[in-house]
Amino acid sequence: MPWVAALVRALVGALLAAVVLVGGACAAQAASAPPQPGADQEKTDFYVAGTITYQDTPVPDAAVSISGGGFEAETLTGADGRWRLYVPEKGTYVITVDESTLPEGVILDESALPDGIIQGGDPASRQVTFGLTSSTIANLFLGQGERQTVSFWDQLLSAVVSGLEFGLLLALASIGAALIFGTTRLTNFAQAEMVTWGALVTLAVSVTWHLPLWVGVAAAVVGGGLLGWGMDAVVWRPLRKKGVGIVPLMIVSIGLSLAIRYVFQFFIGGDTMQLPGASPTPMQLGPIRLSSIDLVSMGVSLVLLVGVALFLTRTRIGRASRAISDNPQLAAASGIPVDRVIRIVWVISGVLAAVAGILWAYFRPGVKWDMGGQMLLLIFSAVVLGGLGTAFGALLGALIIGVAVEISPVLGLPVDLKYAAALVVLIVILLVRPQGLLGRRERLG
Structure with missing residues (x-):
């Protein structure tokens, strides 16, 4: 019976997800x-x-993490x-110290900031900047005090909001990739470079050239x-005119991307370079910290996604692109x-990817030559999760993946594995719906 098979696949997927998440949490604790x-x-x-x-005594096994320019890492003190x-x-x-790993009643001493180090975004964080040398020293001193703890639910709410922001910008790039696949059946690996291109043009x-930011965005x-x-x-x-097959086209796409x-x-x-106004001071809205750039x-x-939705459903070109996606010969x-129509789809995909690149440069934050490649797997995951060739499915898939990536550290998964959470979600859903969330089941044979 079909529902029995679906139930079995769901149980297997849930078990797999549980094993990965619990295993990651145990690894973090151990x-x-x-x-x-x-x-x-x-x-x-x-x-x-x-x-x-603390009081001139070394503190072992304290968790220290670092983030910046899209890079994250963590370690423990010896x-x-x-x-x-x-x-x-x-x-x-x-640099952020996990105060839950410090002795009871001990926090970072805000009055003992070393030279060249300033307060980070919260009391447990410090901001450091490299000078002329290839290393910088940030000795951290502890003192007695009351920790400013954040409840699990507040952390979860903040992560969900951050995940929605990430999911929305991911959706811009994913919808472009989905439109290209729907009209040409091409898996466009160069979508990553289209994302990078938008950030690079804005940077230049x-x-x-020291022109206003809005000019850079318009140029991008x-x-x-x-x-x-x-x-x-x-x-x-x-x-296409030469009748090249799908697999050779995909190989060309990989080569073009590289x-x-x-x-x-x-x-x-x-190097990683910053766009104007990167990393502004966030505003505190209850448990949620949002900057003006986040808003x-x-x-x-949202405006672009609504515009794309109206274009696909209300215009002749939009309806034509959906017709080509359904049956190009007909x-x-x-x-x-x-x-x-395919040419117009490529132009729209390029515009959406460029805007996604600008937003990604602020979200990371930083502009780097391979920044688009860092989200390429997530773009493909969103397209597959939502259903191949469906723009609205790519939107839904991107939102799910964005939230999954950001909440996974709150659920105990190590920061280094947070992008793996998106792939776990992808596997679980495909076990239940192989055609994706909004895709149509194809009959074989």
Whole structure:
């Protein structure tokens, strides 16, 4: 019986998710300090190090994490209180101490800030900036005090809001990828570089050329549309005319993605750069911390998503793109200009990806040559989760993945594994609905 099979798949998926989440939580609880500071990480040329002491006594097994420029890592202090965290490059980072791992009644001493270190976003955080050397020292001193604890439900609510913000910007890139797949059956790996392109154009105009931010955003939108147009005109339409199969097209897409990515690296290098106004001071709205950029990001995403929905349902081109997605041969026989519609879809996808790149640069925060590649797997996951080729399914899938990624650390999963939570959700849902949430089941044979 179909419902029995679906129930069995759901139970198996739930069991798999439980094993992964519980296993990750147990691993986090069972973690031990490395034998030498930094021995539990991949070594780079740059690091932040220090010692945590209380009344001149080292504090062992205190959890210390670092974040900045889209990078996150964590470690534990050794028996001598020392810790070290390697980072990919120089820059400004936020160090946070998990006060639940400190002795009872002890917190970070706000009156004992070392030179060059300022208060972070909360009492348990410190902001450090690299100087001329390849390392910086951040010794942290403890004192007696009352901890400002946040309840589990407040943390969960804050994570859900952050997840919705991430999911909305992810939806912009995912919908573009879904529209391309729906009309051409192409898995566009270069979608990642279309995301990066938007952030790079904004960076060049507003930072390198010192023009207003709105000019950079407008240039990125235009540049994104031109990139989508150029990709279809130069690469994909000629290949379609030659009747190249889906698998060769996908291989070309992978090669194009890598080529563009390393061209980006050649011109801008490997550093992370910031757009104007990155990392503003957040506002406290109850348990939720939101900055003005967070509010703008969610507002822009919602406006664009509503616009895309109206375009697909209320315009001739939008309805034509859906008809091509359903049956391209029948659409062509009905007089729909398939190539023209596909060209417009590529332009729209480029614009959406460019805006997503700008918002992603503020969310991380930072602009880097491979920043789009960091969300490519999540883009594909959202498209598959919602149902291949369905724009509204990609929206739903992106929101689910965004929330899953942000709440997983609150549920006990290590920060390094939070993106794996999205893949667990994908596996569980596909076990129940192989066609995706809004996809249609295809009959085989």
